[in-house]
Amino acid sequence: MWVSMQLMVMMILPLIALGQQYGTCxxxxxxxxxCISINQCRSNGGxxxxxxxxxxxxxxxCCTYPTCTNSNGVAGQCQPTxxxxxxxxxxxxxxxGNNIQCCTSGSTPTGPGTSTPINTMLTGLADIxxxxxxxxxxxAGWRTRGHGVMSSVRGIVVHHTAGAATGDFPSLAVVRDGTSGLAGPLSQLGLGRSGTWFIIAAGRSYHAGSTLDDSVYGNNNAIGIEAEGVGLPATDNGHAYxxxxxxxxxxxxxxxxxxxxxVPTSRVLGHKEAAVPKGRKxxxxxxxxxxxANLG
Incomplete structure (x- = not known):
């Protein structure tokens, strides 16, 4: 058994040394x-x-890892210690491995809460x-795109584009650049038919218009998501279309x-629910x- 253990150690040590040899990036x-092998990175979740x-x-x-929140509720990045x-x-x-830990630069939460103004661009959207x-x-350019900074993130408003019937996200140019009557961006996020997310803007976007409570669902305080869909027939039942x-x-x-x-689930509204007057959207x-119900 001792010989077997020696053989195992001899096999493992070169792998550890290999990871150390190639270093960080x-x-x-x-x-x-x-710097590790592609297979090891995939196995590690990077x-x-x-x-x-x-x-x-x-x-x-170069194997990189996702964002994290440390034990004190501070947003950070998973990276080599x-x-x-x-x-x-x-x-x-x-x-x-144990060398990959949640790295933070402060001791207080950096993400906006349900009522905490942040007055900044939402540059963490892609990582989230x-x-x-x-x-x-x-x-391209999403981190600096917007009609000024977001005041807070207190609500989320979900939309459909009413765009073309084919393609994954054919409405991208309109959502990014706007129309002749309304300058873009028209939402921070887009969602293609394939389930792919498009990060369009980090700042305030003109997606909501007048709402039942602009301090929660207005453009200054709510993230807007434009999901690709023709939008017909109009229905409040299921999601068959x-x-x-x-x-x-x-x-x-x-x-x-x-x-x-x-953001609590109670503050996730459809545009048809948030918009006023009722029936406008x-x-x-x-x-x-x-x-x-699916959000829990």
């Missing part, structure tokens, strides 16, 4: 990571960056949705936003009662 997404950022052959790539300039939380909050395991496309993959992604993404920004054409 910074991905093209700006996150700190480690994402490999193929941009030739690491020594070794093409199988060694050796690259953390702040505080690493050893409470097993991140995927990967990726952290939920969703496919994300970052539209939506691809299941898109509908489930809608639920998963909204849940992630709720967690990140402290019909979107989205699915049951909001069912949608909220």
């Amino acid at each position: 910074t991905g093209t997404n700006g996150r700190k990571g480690e 994402a490999s960056d193929p941009a030739n950022l690491c020594p070794g052959d093409n199988t060694i790539q 050796s690259t953390c300039a702040g505080n690493s939380d050893p409470a097993n909050l991140c995927p990967g 949705l990726r952290g939920a395991g969703l496919n994300v496309v970052e539209v 939506w691809p299941e993959v898109q509908y489930q992604s809608y639920i998963k993404g909204v849940k992630a936003l709720q967690r990140a920004y402290g 019909i979107d989205p054409n699915f049951s909001m009662a069912e949608f909220r």
Whole structure:
């Protein structure tokens, strides 16, 4: 048995040394990571960056990890402890080995709460949705796009685009750039028929118009999501006119936003519910009662 244990140690040590040999890196997404094999990164729950950022052959790539919230409720980034300039939380909050920990730079929560003004751009949107395991496309310039900063995140308003009947997210240009009568962006987020999320803007977006409570559902205080759909027939029953993959992604993404920004399910409304006067809007054409029930 002692011989067997020696053999196992001899096999494991080179693998550990290999990880140490290739060191740490910074991905093209700006996150700190480690240079490890693609297979090991996948197994660890990370994402490999193929941009030739690491020594070794093409199988060694920069592996970065998702965002996190530490034991004190502070938002942070999962990264190697050796690259953390702040505080690493050893409470097993991140995927990967023990060297990957939740790195934060402060001691108070950084995400906006249900009534806490933030007066800033929502530059964490892409990481929030990726952290939920969703496919994300970052539209060029999104981090600085908006009609000024967001005052807070107190509500979430869900929409449909009433756009073209084909394509994944054919309404992107309109949502990003607006129309002749209304300047874009028209929402922070878009959702394609495939379930892919499009990060369009980090600032205030003209999606809501007049609402029953602008301090919660108005453009200054609510995230807007435009999901691709023709919007017909108008209905409040079920979600039969939506691809299941898109509908489930809608639920998963909204849940992630709720967690990140402290938005209760009672403050997730359809545009048809939030808009005033009542009847001004019909979107989205699915049951909001069912949608909220799925949010839990």
